[in-house]
Amino acid sequence: MEETTDSFNQQAANSIINFLKTNVPKNEVQKIDSELKTELVFAKKRSKQQKRKPIKKKTRCLTRKEKKTLGFYNIPRHSVKYEDVVQMNKIWLEYITEVLAMDEGVPEPNSKNWETLTLSLYKADYHGSMLTVVRSKCPSFINKTGICIMDTKNTFKIVSKDNIVTTIPKKECVFELYLKKFKVTLFGKLLCAKPAERSTKKVKGHLHPDL
Amino acid sequence: MRQKIQGNDAFQRINYLYQISKAMASKNTILSSYYGNLVVNIAKKNVLKIHPEVKRQICKKCRSILIENVSTNMKIRNHNKLKRIEWKCNICGERKGLPAEKNKDHRVWVEKEEAVVEIIK
The missing domain is CATH 2.30.30.210 (Ribonuclease P/MRP, subunit p29)
Structure with missing residues (x-):
């Protein structure tokens, strides 16, 4: 194994296929090319599916981040x-x-x-x-x-x-x-209530006065 | 004594906040949209409908009041051979459109004269 790796370093590994040919057992050397092709087909199919997926969502109201960038939260x-x-x-x-x-x-x-x-x-x-x-x-x-x-x-x-x-x-x-x-x-x-909620909130009858 | 109307105090509040928001539109856009946001939230909490004339002036996205040449720019556009008025908000860039054909009546039912049965003071 050491000899094969050394030879691989000397060749400087221009392509991955050469590396595979040296490492894979001899019976399967011929299959390498065909297998690589099949993988490529899968990759193409995936990319097509991914392109179809995203549907544009209409943003109805401002998100928190957008509000922050517009400066809605801090009044200097x-x-x-x-x-x-x-x-x-x-x-x-x-x-x-x-x-x-x-x-x-x-x-x-x-x-x-x-x-x-x-x-x-x-x-x-x-x-x-x-x-x-x-x-x-x-x-x-x-x-x-x-x-x-x-x-x-x-x-x-x-x-x-x-x-x-x-x-x-x-x-x-x-x-x-x-x-x-x-x-x-x-x-x-x-x-003490949100201004929008105060109009619908029930009023507490009696509250203890402060000292 | 005046007659009791369902949700009268909330309507008065909405009216007041709308006036404030309009007054502040040219001076402070942040406060203007804050009051516009309150108008929508109060109507939601009390389950009331905002009058369409008020609702058309509030931006859908940032809820600031839209005033011509102050916070919006108006355009008339052709869309599928039909004319539309379009407002573009200067703060968030959201567009709002309504159909505006010359020969058609685009009023909503509430705005028509038959819809008013009685005026309570």
Whole structure:
């Protein structure tokens, strides 16, 4: 065997067929050519089948990767200007007066209609509302004011007057709103839900107040 | 008292989000498509139908609002000897087409005058 390998190295192995002829036992030397041909046929058949297989799928919506490349997930700190968002706040005030039916007058607390008002407040949309943080576990968030631009499950994104975007966690904070002459306090703890799901979600009746 | 309508608060919300999305289309495309996405998701959650006129303005792929010369370019094309309006989204490049023959009435049933029975205020 050693002799055959040495001779193979000297010839420098231009073709694999020569190598096979030297290694395969003598009875089967004649079959080598025919067998190689049959393999080639199989390869052709396979390639034909592979070409037929792929069917073009229509992509209906953006994938996560595509969204990331378009920059849907990160809003940089200085990307949103306050002037652009002021218009949103104007539309929001019109919307919230329509939802709460403020023109017909606000019902007194402890009356029957009070509950429907609070429910409609819970189901309303907060994009474009002017929020101020009143209480928070983290002291640096207190007294931050701005217009809400994004509303996720656990955070609000707020644009303040000096064009800075800050994210504020809902769970630890208490927010305040001004609707004409009324002041509304929102406990962020109760608003912890996806904005799309909140309108259909059932409201928990009673929650224990914080210490 | 006003009359109760099924899913009224969700309709109001959709209307508001649509307005916001349209306002932000020229200023911030990311926020615009985020609000457009919310419109579709809220309608899905509450099992409501979006009015076809609103639905036509939302891009199928990235769900941003399509406004002529701001986020889309409009074209009229011949397709099998029939004319079509085609919008191409500037953000994701998705195309959206509707038939637009001159002599045919392409309105959907909801848009026709017979479909309106009563208007509730």
